[in-house]
Amino acid sequence: MIAALQLRRATFRFDRTYIAGVLNVTPDSFSDGGAFDSLESCVAHALKCVESGADLLDVGGESTRPGAASVLAAEEIRRVVPVVERLMGATTVPISVDTTKAEVAEAAVRAGAEIVNDISGGTFDPEIIDVCARTGAAFVCGHLRGKTIAEVHAAPAPTFEELCTELAARLAALPADLRQRTVVDPGLGFGKASASDNAAILRRLGELRAALGRPVMVGPSRKRFIGEILGRAVGERDDGTIGAALAAAAAGADFVRVHDVRRVRDALTVFERVMS
Secondary structure (H helix, E strand, O other), rough: OOOOEEEOOEEEOOOOOOEEEEEEEOOOOOOOOOOOOOHHHHHHHHHHHHHOOOEEEEEEOOOOOOOOOOHHHHHHHHHHHHHHHHHHHHHOOOOOEOOHHHHHHHHHHHHHHOOEEEEEOOOOOOOHHHHHHHHEEEEEEOOOOOOOOOOOHHOOOOOOOHHHHHHHHHHHHOOHHHHHOOEEEOOOOOOOOOOHHHHHHEEEEHHHHHHHHOOOOOOOOOOOOHHHHHHHHHOOOOHHHHHHHHHHHHHHOOOEOOOOOHHHHHHHHHHHHOOO
C-alpha cells in the first residue's frame, strides 16, 4: 500500500484516480498555445478546471513539443509566477509547476506551488532536486532520454523494462525524504513516439507502480499517439484522451494529466462507480 501524499492544501490517498488540470501559459504549446494570453484568462481557465473537478492544477510556462524554442528561466518565471500567486488566493486546490529548471521551480514554490512536475526527472537541471528537498515540495519524476528536447524526441524508445530500470535509478538517487514525496511519470510521447509504444506503457502502469513502489502520473492528453490511432488532428483528440485516461485508471494510474477536465471527470466518475 503506497502511503498518502500530504500537502498543505490536500491529501492524496491513492484510493482513486485524481485529475491534474493542464494550464499552459505559453504561446507555442502543441495543444493550446496562446489560448490563455492574459493573467485573467489563465486564472479563469484554471478556475473552470477546478469547477469541473480538477484535483490539482499544473501550470507550465515552456512548451516541450518537438521543435519548440527553449525559454530562459526569467521569462518562464514571468509567465508562471503571477498565475500561481493569483491562484493561491482564488482556489484551495494544490498547484503544481511544470518545469525542468531549478530557478523556476524555486520561484513557483515560493509563490505557493506545492508540487514540481519535471518531465526530465532532474536530468536537465539536477539542482531541481535540491529545491524540492529543501522546500518540502512534492516531486513528479518524469522519464525521458537526452539532455535537450531535441535529443529527447530523437532518442530511441525504451523497452518497458528499460523504462522501469531508468526510473528506479532516478528514484534511488533522491534523498530519502523526497523519495517519499515523489510521483513517477513514464513520459508518454517523450521519446515514445509510436502508438504501440505508448499503448504498452498505459497497459502496464500497474506493473510500473508495483515495481517502483510510488504513485504514478500519466499525461496522455491530446498526444500524437492518440492522433495516430484515430487519425485526428490535435484539436479533435479529446474523445481519444478519455479512452486513454480510462485505460490508465483501469491499469492503476493515480493521476491523469488532461486538458478537458470536465469530460474526463465525468468518464472517470462513471467508470469508478461501475467498477467499485
